[in-house]
Amino acid sequence: MSQAIPDRVTAAVLIIGDEILSGRTQDTNLRDIARYLGVLGVDVAEARTVPDVLEEIVEALNALRARHDYVVTTGGIGPTHDDITADAVAAAFGVELIEHPEIIAMLEARFGDQLNAARRRMARVPVGADLVKNPVQGPPGFTIGNVFTLAGVPQIMRGMLEDVGPRLRGGRPTVSRTVRVEGAGEGQIAAPLEGVAKAHPDMSLGSYPFFTPEGYGSNLVVRARDPEALAGVVQELIAALAAAGIAQAREVE
C-alpha cells in the first residue's frame, strides 16, 4: 500500500574552489549541509563542485537554482582575488554588486583605518540580498532568491547554517534506520532487499557494504518520512533476510 508523500523539498549544494578539485582539501561541507537540511525535511538532491572561474560558477548556479527549491553555495567569499562567488551570484541573478552598509560598519568597527580594498571586497553583496549571520568570525554570508551563499571554511559554514534553517520551508523530515548484516555479501542480500524495496516504493533502501579485518557484511539503510511505517519495514526486512538464510541481521544505531 503506498502512502501519501508530502511534496518533497529539495536543495542543491554548490561547492566552489580549486582546492577541492585539486584534491588538496577534503570537502566536508556537503555532508554537513546534507545532514543539517535533512533534519529540517529538505533533501539535498544534487551537488556540484566547480573551480574559481566566474562563468562556471554562474552556469552551475543557474542550472541548480532552476531545478531545486534551494541552493547552498560554499566557498569564495573571502577578501582575496580568487574569491569571486559574490560576483558570480550577482551575475547569475543579473544584478549589480553593492557594498552592504551593515558589513562596512562591521569591518570599520573591526579594522578602523586598516580597512583596505581587499577587506572591503568582503562587504560586496548582490543588490537585493539579505545577510546570513556569521556567529563564528568574519563577515556574514548572504541570500538572494533561493540561493544561500556561505563561507567555505567548515566551522564558519556550520555557524552560518544556523541562520539558514529558520528561513527554509521544510518538508517532512526523513528518518532512517539501519540493519547491519554480518557474514553475508551483497550477492546474497540483494534478492530479499529488492523484494522489500519493491513493496515500498515510497521508501529508500540502500546497501552499503563493509570489509574489515574482522569480517564483512553490509549496512542496509531504510529511509522514509513516516517513522511508524519505517519501523514496520525494518522488521519486514529482517524477516525477509532470515527467510533467505541470513540470520545475522540486526538493527543498529
Place this chain on the structure above:
Amino acid sequence: MSQAIPDRVTAAVLIIGDEILSGRTQDTNLRDIARYLGVLGVDVAEARTVPDVLEEIVEALNALRARHDYVVTTGGIGPTHDDITADAVAAAFGVELIEHPEIIAMLEARFGDQLNAARRRMARVPVGADLVKNPVQGPPGFTIGNVFTLAGVPQIMRGMLEDVGPRLRGGRPTVSRTVRVEGAGEGQIAAPLEGVAKAHPDMSLGSYPFFTPEGYGSNLVVRARDPEALAGVVQELIAALAAAGIAQAREVE
C-alpha cells in the same frame, strides 16, 4: 612573460549514490581521484554528485563526457537493486548491456552454484566496454568511450584507479608549492597576493585561511606546470608579502 602552456587535459568526477547526498557517508573519492590524476597531468575540472536515479545519472554523464577529456564515475556497480550505474552508462551511450564472459567466468569460479541473479548483475557491462581491473576484491569496473566506471568503496576504487592511469593521455603534471603565512589575515595578504597572481596568469594562486587555538593565518598555494618558474614565483610572493609588512611567510611542505 607568459609561458607556453601545453593543452590542458581535464577530467570530471561523477559520484553516484543517495548515501553521499543524505550526508550518511563522507565522500573521499573525489579527493583521491583528483590527486591521482593530478600527478598524471590530468586536472579534475568539475565534479557532480547525483542520486541513484537513472535519468539523473544519464543526464550528468552526458553533460560531463561532452565537456571533458575523461569522466570517472564511482558507485553503483554492486549487485543490489540500487546499483544502476551500468544501466545508466549503457543508456548514455545508447548501447545494450551484456553479461561480460570474463566476469561471468570470475563469478562462476568464486561462487559456483551460488551464482544467483543478483551476483550476475555485477557481470553486466555496456556493449563495447573494456574491463578495468579490480586488484582488491569483487568484480572489475569497465570503460567505454572516455568514461571509466569504478566502484564506490574507497579502497576498491583506489585499486581500480591503478588500471586507469596507464590508459590516459596525460598533460604535463601540475606541481604546487605552499607558502604559510602566520599572524596575518587574508585582508592583509590579498593585495600582495593579487599582484603576484596578475603577473603570472599561467599559474594558479589560492589563499586558504586557517584559524586554530594557537593562531591564525593562511596557506598560499601556487600551482603551475613549470617547476622552475614555480620556484621563482614562490620567492617573488614571499618578497611581495614582506614588502607589504608580512614577515612571517615561509615555504612549507
